[in-house]
Each structure stands twice: as structure tokens, then as C-alpha cells.
Amino acid sequence: xxxxxxxxxxxxxxxxxxxxxxxxxxxxxxxxxxxxxxxxxxxxxxxxxxxxxxxxxxxxxxxxxxxxxxxxxxxxxxxxxxxxxxxxxxxxxxxxxxxxxxxxxxxxxxxxxxxxxxxxxxxxxxxxxxxxxxxxxxxxxxxxxxxxxxxxxxxxxxxxxxxxxxxxxxxxxxxxxxxxxxxxxxxxxxxxxxxxxxxxxxxxxxxxxxxxxxxxxxxxxxxxxxxxxxxxxxxxxxxxxxxxxxxxxxxxxxxxxxxxxxxxxxxxxxxxxxxxxxxxxxxxxxxxxxxxxxxxxxxxxxxxxxxxxxxxxxxxxxxxxxxxxxxxxxxxxxxxxxxxxxxxxxxx
Numbered sequence: 001x002x003x004x005x006x007x008x009x010x011x012x013x014x015x016x017x018x019x020x021x022x023x024x025x026x027x028x029x030x031x032x033x034x035x036x037x038x039x040x041x042x043x044x045x046x047x048x049x050x051x052x053x054x055x056x057x058x059x060x061x062x063x064x065x066x067x068x069x070x071x072x073x074x075x076x077x078x079x080x081x082x083x084x085x086x087x088x089x090x091x092x093x094x095x096x097x098x099x100x101x102x103x104x105x106x107x108x109x110x111x112x113x114x115x116x117x118x119x120x121x122x123x124x125x126x127x128x129x130x131x132x133x134x135x136x137x138x139x140x141x142x143x144x145x146x147x148x149x150x151x152x153x154x155x156x157x158x159x160x161x162x163x164x165x166x167x168x169x170x171x172x173x174x175x176x177x178x179x180x181x182x183x184x185x186x187x188x189x190x191x192x193x194x195x196x197x198x199x200x201x202x203x204x205x206x207x208x209x210x211x212x213x214x215x216x217x218x219x220x221x222x223x224x225x226x227x228x229x230x231x232x233x234x235x236x237x238x239x240x241x242x243x244x245x246x247x248x249x250x251x252x253x254x255x256x257x258x259x260x261x262x263x264x265x266x267x268x269x270x271x272x273x274x275x276x277x278x279x280x281x282x283x284x285x286x287x288x289x290x291x292x293x294x295x296x297x298x299x300x301x302x303x304x305x306x307x308x309x310x311x312x313x314x315x316x317x318x319x320x321x322x323x324x325x326x327x328x329x330x331x332x333x334x335x336x337x338x339x340x341x342x343x344x345x346x347x348x
Contacts, residue, residue, distance in 0.1 A: 001027070008051045010044060027052060028130035029069075032112075032325065033296060052130040053114055071128040072140040072170045072215060073194050074113070075201040076104055076147060078121035079163040084156065092157045097121060099154055100162060107146040111139040111326065124194075137170050137218040141245055142326060144168060144209045152207070167201025169193050169212040192236070199233040200242055213241040224249050250341040265306045268299070275307045 001024045002014050016038045022030070030038075035045045078084075078100055085093055101123070105115055108125045112133055117124040127143075128136040144166045154162045171193030200210040216225055224246045230239035271292075278288040292300045308318045319338070327333025339345075 004051075004055050008047055010040070010048065013038060013040060013044070027055065029132055031131070031133050033134075049112060049131045050109070055130075068172045068174055069128065069132065070136070070170060071126055071173045071193065072136045072168060073197040074108070074123075074125040074127065074140050074144060075167045075197050076123040076125070076144075077165045077201055079165060079206045081121040084160070087158070088156060096154070096156055096162070100151065100164075103150045103154065104147050104164075107143045107150060110146070111143040112136070113139065113143055135218075137168075137215045138222055139326075140168055140170075141209070141211065141215070141219050141223055144245065145247070148207055148209060163206040165201050165204035165206060166209045167197045167199070167204055167211075168209070168215050169197035169200060170215040170218060171196070171212075195235055196233070196240060199235070203228075203231070203242065204244075209245040211243050211245060213243065216241075216243040222249055223247065250344070265302065268303055268306075271303055272307065275303075279307075279311065 001017070001022075005011060005014050005017065020038060022038075032045060035048060040048060078097075081097075084096065088096065097120075100121065101118060104123050108115055108123075111127070112131060113125045113127045114130065115123060115125050125140075125143075127133075127140040133139060147164060147166065151162050151164050156162070173193055196212055200212060204210040210228065211219075211225070219225075225243040226246055228242040228244055230241050232239050275290060278290050282288045292304060294300055312318060321334035321338050323334050324337070327337070330336070
């Protein structure tokens, strides 16, 4: 592991990995938060995620123990590719397929996914391995929406617009069987998750995204979805509920990104007193700015939401600019998100 870290320019971080007791077997389990705690910069985290599949494929990761872990699987298929092959010259067809693959690959890797296999115009991608994130289903859906949007801007030399179908499912798989010996063969994935994703992809309309119920449960607060009901699918004894993703939802608070019920608000008297004092100063016409800082998970957003909820009324209005790890490359991302929500701008 030390040699590999040094080979990808992370030699200065080896001591941190050792200090935290990180082993080769645990590399694929590290989340973005873990990598930040280890001291990795944004660029180093991106490099780590990009190089990790090659680390496992090289053989050092082949000895990892069998482990069940959640994985979100995506199938992307180009619509009417056979008809395109008949109408286009070979060189033109190759250019179209190459542009399609590059666009899909960019979207998948941007959101932390891994392209496991590409066969013709079909793409299989994983979100949750080799690097796990707490929001892998969300990452997968965001990548899918970007693919659908991006492919609509691609065209053949004759002016025909391209479309794709996407199916996604979330469930548990056995990691050691996924990549033992560097294999990414679909048949090595044990469980119903990949089969369900493939069936849902076949049900999607051109330009559509169909997800499993388990995926929907994890992203329902973040995206607008249409219930397709209980579906009988080939190869499954029981019906499966499916959903069609229609676009992102309007998020008014970071806490609404989670569907978990908020716990009762206790104490924080000193913090609340500071906010109340600054609010009183503002009401007297004085300018006031409060910066709330602290480690992740200590309740900064909860504190602000509780305070704002007591001040909303006819004489006050709260304006929220919500940050997101997906907008770290866009300095204006919070402003764009606010204006999009305020103007009710949809992808259409």
C-alpha cells in the first residue's frame, strides 16, 4: 500500500494512513469524509479515487475478504444503436459511439462512480466501489441526469439526436467476487441488484431514468420521481416497485436532503444567545454577521434551522444559499442553486 501511495504522489500522506491504522483491505471503504480527515486535498482525493481501481486490478487488492456492502449499479444503453449502425458509415458511427462513451464516462467519474464494463453502446457503472460515499445513490442519479442531458446535445453527422435509457438499482453485493483478480465481469456480481438494474433499464423510455424502490428511498427528498407501481419483471418471482426520475427537487435547506426525522433540539443556550443578540442588533438597524464553524456533524445546520424557524414571519424572510460537494468546482454554485429554486427553473 505504501509503495502505491507513493507512486500516485501521495507519499506525504503515508504517515497519516498508518497513524489511523488504514490497511490495504480498507482502502475501498474510505469515504470522502475519511479522506479529508486524513488530510487529502480535493486534488489528492480525486487522484486517489481515479487510481484505486488500478490498485485492485494490479493484484494487491485481490486478496480482500468477502464483504457484503451496498452498491448502486447503473446500466446505460444507447437507443436505436442498431439502426444507427445501418445508416451511418463506419467512421461516422465510431465517432458517435466515442463521443457518447466519453460523455457518459465524464459524468460517471465526476460523481465518484466507476465504469466497470463497456460493451458496444452499453455501459455498466458502479457507485460505492472502490470508494464508498454515504450518498452513492444520489451520486448515481445525478450522473444519470447529466448523461440524459448531455446526450441530448450530441448528434450524428446527419443531424439525428441521440437518446439513452438508464436503469439503476441499489443493494448489497459481495465485493471480493466483484474484483477478484481484477475481474469486472457482470456474471461475477452475486445478488439480484445488477439483474434488477438491467431489467429497469429495458423498461425506461428513450431519455428516461428508471430506478428501484431501494434507490428511491435514498434519494426521494432530492429528486422528483413518478411512481411506476409494482412491476412484474422477467427473472423475478416477486413484483418490484419502480420509479421514473423526472428531475431534481427544490432543496430549501441542507437538512431536507435527508428524510430522517429531526431529533428534538436541546440546550445550545450559549450559541442561541449569541444569535438572539445579533438578531436584536439587526432589528435596531445595526449590521450583523455571524459565522458558525465546527466539525462535521456537530449540528451547525440544525442550530441555524432552529433559530430561523423562530424568526420567520411577515417582517422577516430567510434566504438560503446551499452548498454541495457536487458544486465544489463551481464558485457560483450556491447562487445558481438559489436562483434556480427561486425562479422554479426546471431542466426542461
